[in-house]
Amino acid sequence: MRSTIKLAGVDWLTIGRNLAADPAINSDGIAYPQGYGIDKYKRGQEPPGDKRLLELACKDVSKALTERTTALDDSADELRHPMAERLERLFFGVYRAAIRNGGYQAVDRAVRIIERSSRLLGLDRPVRTELSGPDGGAVQVETAGLEELERLIHLAGGEGGKG
Template sequence: MARPTKAQRAAVAKRRADAIDLKLAGVDWLTIGRKLAADPAINSDRVAYPQGYGSDRYAKGQEPPTDDALIHAACKDVREALAQRTTDLDKSVEDLRAVEMERLDKLFFVAYRQAVRDGNLGAIDRALRIMERRAKYVPVEISQRLEVTGADGGPLHVETADLAELEALIAVTEEAASGSDGQ
């Protein structure tokens, strides 16, 4: 089988775009198949659609495709066109991500240099924010789930305390810590 020409590939791409447009408009599969058929005898517009369904058969003077074949061809066109659009979108997203990463790298370099060289606290904060933004594009950290439970995996018992009770607990804890250091 000969490789399709540039004009044939363009016609197939147009047919697939038309198939998607018709499906989005709510047209049923058989009607799409007939509208995009190559044989004017079954084409709902009574024209030979360029690179339409059954174009090989039409060129050879053979019977047009069956309704089932037209439905199958329309479904296949929509599926392949959507897959191509998804691939194109994924590529566009990757290209955009690469551009954004380059921008963040340049900004980070400036902030990092000022943070390290001058100890500029604003630059340190800015560098950290750029790192956080960068991590959204390329996750580096492994998220962890921390679960706190009470005894034997039961619910955690929480008590409230006023300021005087908290200060007393802190004092007792500090005394215990300093007492254990002296032993």
């Protein structure tokens, strides 16, 4: 659920508040037994502040997305082997025709199968990509604190994390 709501465009603070254990800050008004700050809630202490909720939500969503990516990679690896075998079978027939007849169409097909197999198996070298700023200059990178992020969200028409 955590990664799903982030993918839906929900901001970090709203995610943190939605998943907080304390019903006073949780948008559902329910004490989630595995929510953020459950240890403090059980002891009757103050719930985590906005900064801590942001940290928890960001860490949690990043972990969930990594796990999802790993699962997708595993599934892709399972599919990669039979696909490579199919391309290999196609290649042998086309390769024989290209060698025997020397026709450009057969040669072109053989090259295309080789290219596709190389991409599938990761044999191609990665393409280097560079980013540049205005007039080819350096890209300016800025960091922002919680207040600045909330201000930007508000300017963009967001709710500033109110859940």
